[in-house]
Every structure is written in C-alpha cells, then in structure tokens.
Amino acid sequence: MDDHAADPDKPSLRERLRPLRGHLWALVVLLASLASVLALWQLAYDRELRAADARFVSNTQEATELLKQRIINYELVAGGGAALFASVDRPTPTQWYGFADGMGIGSRFPGMVGLGFAGYVSGNRLQDLQNEWRETGWGVLRVRPEGERDHYGPILYLEPRSAENVQAIGFDMYSEPARKAAMEAALESGKASLSGPVHLIQDGATSRTGLLLYLPVYRDGARPESVAERQSAMLGWVYVPLRVDEFVREALGENPMRFRITDVTHGRSLLYVSVSDEVQQPPAFHHSEEVSHYGRRWLLEFESPPLEQAVPRLQNLQATLALGLFASLLMYAIAWMLAQTESRAHRIALGLTENYRRSEERFRTAMEYSAIGKVLLDSHGCIVQANPAFARIVGRPPETLVGERFHGLFEDAGDAAHEFGTGGDRRDSVRRETRRLHRDGGEPRQAQLTYAPVPGSVGQDVVGLVQAEDVTERLQAEARVHALNRTLEHRVAMRTRELSQANQELEAFAYSVSHDLRAPLRAIDGFSKVLAERYAATLDEAGQGYLERVRKAANRMGELIDALLKMSRVTRSALRHERVDLGRMAAELVDDLRAGDPDHPVEVEIHGDLVAEGDASLLRNLLENLLGNAWKFTRGTADPRIEFGRNAVEFFIRDNGAGFDQEYVDKLFRPFQRLHDQSEFAGHGIGLASVKRIVERHGGSIRAEGRPGQGATFYFTLPGEVREQG
Template structure:
C-alpha cells in the first residue's frame, strides 16, 4: 500500500501544504490591520493639527485687529491737544499752533500722521470778516478754495508742522467736499471725534494714495454743549489729523505688515469700499478670517488670508512623513511575516546542506592529509601523535601507523620544546614556526621546518594542533653555500673599493699638483712677456706687439683654467655641512650682486618665495651663482631680459627647482656637452667663460643626491632643472 492509498498520509500531506498558506494569510491580515491603524492614527493627528493651525491663524488675526485700534487712539489724543489749545487761548496764532505741534514731535512718534491742523467753521456772512482778520494778523491774503458761494465754509487755517505741502493746503475748504463734510458734520452734531471715509489728501493730490481725516469739534468755552442746537451755535471749527493709510498700517503692525495677507473694506456710509490690500502673493490660502473694527464712526471689515496649507500648517508635512514611515513599517511587518512563513522549510534545507558540507569538508581534509607532499600530523593535548600522513612517515623513515601514540618531540635530536616553545617565531594567529634537527631511522640527521597551528577537533576528540613537517636540509645547505659566496664577494668588493678610492685620491693629488706646478712656468711666461713689452716695446713692430699681447692673454687664460681645476678638485674633497638653506633668499642676494656689477642693464627677475632645502650652504651658493650668472650672461643681448627661479612638480610627484631665462639658448642635440669640463657651445668672443661652471653645478647636485637636466632652443632661452633634498616650499 503506497502513500496515495493511505488516508493518514494524505491528511498529513494536506496539513503540510496548508501550513504555509496559513502563514501567508496571517501575513496578509497583519498588513491590512496595520494599514487601517496607521491611516486612522494619521487622519486623527491631521485633523488636530489642522484645527490647531486654524486657531493660531484666527488668534493672530484678532491680535493684528486689536493693534490697528491703538494708533487711532493716539491720533485722537493729538487732536484733543489741538482742541485744548483753543480752550486755553481764545484764538491762538499760527506761530502758537506751530510751536505747540513741534513740541509734540508728532511725525517721528506717530507714523502715518501728516500733521495737526485746524479748520474753521465760517458761515457765508462771516467770510469777509475772517479774511480781514487774517490780513490784520499779518498772514497776508487768505484764499479760500475752491471758489464760489456756499452757505458754510470750512477752510484750513492752521496746519503744522510747517512744510511745503502743508503750507499749500492752507485755505482749502474741506466743507466743500462731501466725504470730509460728512465727517465734519457728524463730529459737530455728536461732539465726538469722527473719522472720514477714504479721501485723497491735499498733500497727495495726483499720487493715488489713500488717506483719512480724524475730526474733533472745537466749541467756544472749551466744553461740549448739551444739545445739538447749542453745539451748532457754539462751533468754532475742527481740530483734525490728516492720515496716510499705508504708513498708518505699517506703523501699527511693524514687521507683520509685510508678512500678513489682508484687505480692509470701509462701510461707514452703507457702501463698502476697498481701503487697502496687501501686496503679498501666493497660492490658495489655507484659512480665511473676517474681523470687524469700529473706528470713530466708520465700520471696517478686515479679511485675513493665511499662506497656503504647506506654509500655514508646516507640521502637516511631518505627519505626511510619519504616514510614509507607517506604511513602510506595515510593509516591513508584512515582509517579516512572509520570512517567518518560509523559516521552517528553509531551516530544514539549510540543515541538510550543512550536513552535506560537513561531510565534504571532512573528505577534503582527509584527502589533503593523505596525498600532501608535506608531512602532517595531528597532535593531542599531551603532545602525542594522533594521526600522521604518509609523507611524514617517509620523512622520518617509519610507517605512519607506527607513529600514532608516540610523542612528537621524540622524533628530534635537539632539546627544543615543540608547540608553544621559545624557539622560532609565533604570529598573531598563534601559528608557531621553527626549524629542528630530525632523527631519521637508518640515515643521517636532517633538518626539518615545523609549522604548528592550533586546530579544534570534533566533539569528544583530544586534538589541539596540526603540525606540518618539511625537510629543508638541502635548502639550508644551499643557503650556507650562498652565505659563503657572499662573504667572499664582500671581501672582493671591499678590496676593489679600496683600490678605487686610492685611484681617486691619486687622481685628485695629481690634478692638484699639476695645477700648482703649472703656475711657476705661467708666472715666468707672464713676467718675461710683461718685461719684454715694457723694455723693448719701441723695438717691436705692431705685429710683434700683437704676438706678445696674445702670449700674455693665453697665459692669463691658462691661469684661470688652473683655478677652475682647483675649484673642481675642492668640490670633490670638501666634506658636506648639511643645514637648512633658504634658496629664495640666496637667489635674491645673487641677483642683487649681479645688478650692482652690471648696473646699466635692466633684467626682470622672478624668484618664488619660501624655497628651502637641506644641504651645504657654500656649495649651494656656488650652484645658484653659476646658474643665475649664466642666465644673466646669456640674456645680455635681450631687450626684455627675464630670469625666473622657482619649483615645479613633475608627473611623478617630484619637486624640481629650475632656473629659466629667455636668452641665447642652445641646440638641444648638444645638451650632453653642457656638463662636461671645458666644453663650450658659444665662442669666447660671444660670451666669455671657462667652460667649467656647469660641470661644477652637476658635481654639487650629485654630491647632494640629486639630478640635473637642461632644456633649451637657440634664440629662445634655456632652462636648468635640478632636484635637492628637503621641501620644495616652506
């Protein structure tokens, strides 16, 4: 009976197939439940944040509305100050009014207020008396405008501070204009200050600016009569304050004026007009709020707009991020649930794979032990051999099975301890290497290189290490032969070095003695030729005197060449005195010396600052003196001579110093002759010299461990590059 016919097996198979499906269903339920919870939490938090942002916007709008009331109260107090002046003085003069206004310093204290003025209440019959009184007071002719006959006039009589625009407003009949007249009559009848509707101030004609006027009635006696009829009889005029709307709003709101989106509508006379609209632009506002404000008989409606939702409620963006994080967490939980659904089957698969891997690993180890050409043995904790391979048996001359149980140290003739001993070396991984003398059955002792490595054994096995044994007898013998040959070679090298040193010393002594011995005949040639020229000059013809002059010049040049040879010999003999040398300062001193010796010339010199090296100061001065002196000499025929000293970094990252000029130059194919003694690429008539300077430069550079090279072109200048120890720049 097979499994297909067994009902129990069939049921178990169905359960086995159903178990993963339950895991997937559970993962789906977890995902849906987590998504529902995340969306509910996010929506609730979003609603709360929205309501909070809206409440903050409304509170801020109400605060701004309340701030708009305070400046108008200050304007009322200023107007009452003007009315009180009429209570103390029956008819103040223009000078008194001006002094009173200046004492209050209204313009810096009250932004938006143009000034403080007084408009008289003048019936038609009293206009002539007013003009006559005005002339008697020394104010000149009072021109009431606009012209025409009206029952009542309300001309501006006083307006301070005294400015050009305020002086021009004197005489304007405000009672002739309907909006102003409505506010003036309302103030007259009520005895209280009244604010006009939007008007264009006399001071702002043609400028398209919105203004207002706050009127306060002034009665005879200073008080406010009880009845309307009495107030009509006692009225003298109005103390009034002209106000520019936008500066008034900016002064009231401060920095919030430029950051708030709002509009103000005036509806004091039943018709709603737009007074002001902020200039802010933006997207669709998130919130809108309307507030009412009563301003001295005028009804203002203020509409506030918030910025777009992203700016009005910035924390909503954080909630959006939290929503994304919540969705990610839901997906993460779903992924974890899917992983758990696969865990059981994967665990079984991994266990089977690990068992097979262990079997293969054990097999590989056995093959490596059995067929390795290097002897190997597993050691127990007591140092006895647990297992040995055939190669180890061949090295010691015994069968591998005979070695099992024997102490590993007994196979060697020396007494050095094995694993963990003091001989040899041990690295950071605990691997110990040493060389010992091996006792081989039936043969001569041999040397073996041992490598001890700690290895763990299986559970229950007493194995602590693996030792590899390699016969290195022949290698050690070869090394001994090489060492003996090296010792012989060192002796021969030392002998050749002594011979070469003696030869160099002899050559230097020869050059030195030759240089000194040649001076005596040179002095004799020069002395006798000078005597011959002095005593027998009259006996010689021009040709003879020319020959004699050539002899003396040749003797002088021979002396200079001898001096150059002596200098070169000193360069090789002198001991280097190393110190830090500032090449930039040294080059500057050399250039100054050349300028002093050749003052008529104008040469542009460029010296890089801060170039320092470690070397012999005297030799380095000789080096720079030769290179810069050559550049100075070979630029003699250039109208715009230029000499540059600096440092460059080549493609390999090495710093090279250079001395570059734009003088006569040289052909690049002759560059190998430049650094040879007495080799010259120009004739003596063109450029004087001994041909020894660049050879000295090369010796100085090489004595400092550097290198020198040259680049040039005929008629285009030359450049000498050399390396020295130390930093290229400080």
C-alpha cells in the same frame, strides 16, 4: 511503489504526522483567538484615531483664526495712525509720539517693534524735505543708503523711541526690493499690504525674521479712484514692523502644537517654525491651512504630538490588546508544551547522533586530505593515527607508523606526552618548534612541528595533535639568501673602497694641478717677461708678437687651471643646507657687476619670493655664473635686459643677448665646450658645467632655451625650495 513498501523500516507518512496533531489543534485555537482579539482592538483603535484627528483639525483652525485676528489688530493700529494724518496735514514728531504712547504699543502689542511713518518723496523733493526737517528743529535727516533714485521712502517717525528705532530713522525702505514691492502694492491698491519675510533694521546682525504691514496715506485723508491719482496724492505709508516669532507667541501663547508658516506668494520662504531641527518622534497627524491676507499667501503646516501624546487613550487599548494576546498565547503555550515534549526529545537524540557522525567525518576527511602532515598521539607519546601527508614526509607507509614513538622519528628524541599541557586555556598549550627528521632511504629533512592538545572519544587514549610541515627547501632558500647578502655586502665594501681610492686620486690630481703645473707656467711667464724687457730691442716685430702670444697662452693656461680647481671644489665640498634668499643674493651680485662694468647699462628685474633650501656658498656660485653669463652676452645688445624669477616649479634667468642655437644646447654644460669665439666673448667654458654640478648636488635639474640674437633662458629646480607663507 510508496515509501513504506520501498523501506519497511521507514515509518509511514501518517505515523510521522501523528505527533504533530496536538500541535495543529493548538495552532488552530491560537489563530482563532488572535483573530478575534485583533479585530475588536482594530475597531476601537480606528475610532480613537478619528476622534483625535478631528480634535487636532479643530485646534489648527482655531490657531489659524487667532493669527488672522492678530494681524487685523495690527492693521487697526496702523489705521489709527493714518487717521491722524487725515486730521492733521502732517503731524509733528511730538504729535506722533503722543498718539503712539496713547495706543500703549509696548504693553498691548508685544509683537510690534513699533509704529512708524515713511514718506513718499520724489528725487527732486528730497533736499526740500531735509531742509524742512532741519528748519523746523526736528534734527538732521540723513537718508540711507545714499544715491540718486526716482523716489524715496525714508522712515520719518518710529515709536516707541528706543535706541534701535532711533537708528532706523532715515532708512530708505523704498530702496530694498521686498519692502518696495509691499509699499507699491499698498500705494496702487489703496489698501493695507503685507511684505514678504525681511530682516528688520532693529535686529542688527541677528537672524530673526520680520514682516512689515504698510497702510497708504493720501492727502486730505481720501483714497483716489485711479492709480495715477493715488500716486500724485500719495503722502507716505503708516507701517508696522513686527517680529514673526513674537507675533506668533502673542497670538497663540504657549501652544503645544508643532507647526511652521511658509510664505508661498512667490516661491516658498519659511517665516516661522515652532520647533528646532533636532530629531523628534514622528507626529501622529498632519494638517495644512492656506490663508490669504494683505496680498500674501501663507501656508500653515501643523503637526500633532507623537501618537502616545495625541491619543492618550490608546495606551488603555494597548493594555487590553496585550491582555487578550497574553491569554491566547497562554492557552496555546500549554497545549504546545504538552505536544512538544515528546517530539523535542526525539529530535535532540537524532540531532546529536547526526552531529557526532558529521563531526567525525569532517575530522577524518581533514586528516586524510590535508596537505600538512598530522599525527594523533596517546598519553605515552605513541602514534595513534597518521595521515598520508605525514607519511610522505617520513618516507614510510601510514600503517607502519601506528604504535611507534613519535619522537623516535627525530634525531633529538624526547617525550611527546609532556608536550601537551593540562591547563584550562588550550591556546597556552600550543607550542611550535623545528626539528631534524630521520627519513628512510633519503637525506635528513627539517620539519616544523605544532603541538596542540585535543580530546579523544570516550575510552580512547588520545591527548594531542601534532602538525608537521617539511620546511627543508625553505630553510635552504633562507640560507642561500643570507649567503647572497654576505656576498653583496662584500661587493659594496669593495666598490666603496674603489670609490674612495678614486676620490683620493682626484684630490692628488687637483693638488698636482694646483702646485706642480703652476711652477712651469710661472717659469714660462717669468722668462718671457725678462725677454720682453731686456731683449726687446734685438727682437723684430714678429719676434715680439710671438713672445706676446707665449705670455698670453701661459696666462690662459693659468686661468684654465683655476677654473678646473674651482669646479673640483664644487663637487668635493660638503653640503650645508640652510634657508637662502636667492633674490637678495642676486641683487648683491648685480651690484657687483654694475660696479665692475659701469659702461654696460643693463635693466635687471628680480622677482619676489625667491627663497630656497641649500648650500649658500654653492648657490651664490650658481647665481654668479648664470648672472655673469647673462651680463656678458648682453654686451652689444640694444636695451639689454636680465630677468630672474620663478614659475610654478622652476627658477629662471632670462636675457635678450646673443643667445645660441638650440641644436647645440647639449654642449653648454660640458667643460671647455664654447658656442662663441674667444675673441667675441671671453671665457673658459667651465661656468655652466659648475652650475650643472651644483644643481645636481642639490637633487635638481637644469635646462636651457635660446635662439641666436634673441637671448637665452636657463631654468633650474631646487627640490628643497620653500615659499613664504602668506
């Protein structure tokens, strides 16, 4: 069964295609005319490209020949210098100057830096050459770089006599690999040899690329047959230094072609590039030429100007093509517009109808299935439509809400018609508020309302949309959070008050220890002293011993009270952060220890860069305890030594004294905990506890490592530490 039989109202395929027949004929005419125009244009385009490419290749070959001819001219100049040596055993600098000046190098050959001669000198003949140079009145010949070598190739003559060329005299070209390779090639072959890219001495710190052309010079002007004979008859090289950029400009002039020259003899070395590395239009043609001369192979890579410059006649072809295309498109457009008018009107009508239907369907679906309550209101503030989500918030069926005043559902009734602005900017008319809602059969709820103006259909009284969200639980949760915050603040205040009271009690205890406990101790010590002085004769030896032990115990108790007060002050004093040089502070403490105990020679090493941030008085207390401990526990040790320094993250104080068992390291930092007997090493057991509190007050940590009889090391960190900037 075909589509027409299944649906009589639906048009057949032929009827649906009938409006398209005009479009199809217009398309056929367009394709035929376009094909003809493009075929003719392509033939003319290819012909112009081939002709331009041939002209470009011819120009590149001409440029290559010019470069080769110019380098041959340089060889002829060097050959003239070699001929001078054939006529004179060794020309004087004056004769060399006369020859070079007669050649007119500066005006005739701008690319040449000069014309020079480098001698071939064995290591044992260098001193003779320098003496000969001095005795003939030619000046002092300083060969550089210095050092002993088997052979030298110093520059002896170089004209014209510019300041740069004069400074080059004496440079040993045979000591530099690139120059030496070309010089040896010329020596062994007896022919001119060209170097690879080098940096000329005359160019100083610039990055210009240079080349050197060497021509060997033998005794008597003849070239020996064998390599060994050439080496024995070798006098030196006439050489031509040249700058590549000036050499190219001299040979080619202002050539518009873009090209580069690369030395490919051994690898690839760029000699010259005619343009900068800036982004340019791509060239129309490429061509490469490889040339070999004087022992080197050069690759010349040419690029033509962009297509519109390389083939200017293409612009005329493009204008002709554009005219043909325009005529084809114009005929097609006329036919197409006639056929398009009717079908377009039909499509527009169908599209508008379908768009309206889908838009209406989308809106109703969004209203129906939205999890947020939505209500459409008319100009009187009455409900036109309410979705199920809003009905659940109110607690009533949706159909019972239609026609009811919207603000009548809330405790603070108002006029919804005035909630929507009439201005041009709809975003300025959007407003949000939270209101208390009457809910049938339940407790009141809090609803967050968002008012937005929306247009209705033609003839429909709809002015706005209200979105409602039940935020009762959220507001209740916020209230609970606020209550918890108030409770927490009350608890914090109570804990702060308790802590303050505890601190006051500690201060009272410290005051009691400082004053109340000292009075009985002073009485015990005083009466014991009176007994010892007045009744010593009536006491036997045992009684006097007991009395002495009572006095020592009283003094010991006094010292313990002082230590407790000192540790209490460490925890109560306010911190004052400043930059502290711990190395200088440690040196002062060591000087005090040496002065107080001169019979105990200790080698002390204090590293540099021991700077930290902290309270200076507390840090001095820290170092005083740690250095004092190290000083005390090295007593009786052969070659006692103390070291104060730092590693990547920690300061450390290390000694080679009595040490301790690592098993009991936790007892070190507890008050009154001692790992050594009082008779062996005196102390109160308070020092390391104070050290730990000082480090922790600065936000750091402390640890200890030790072995009995092998010393101990204390590591501590001060997070605020700083380093000197190098």
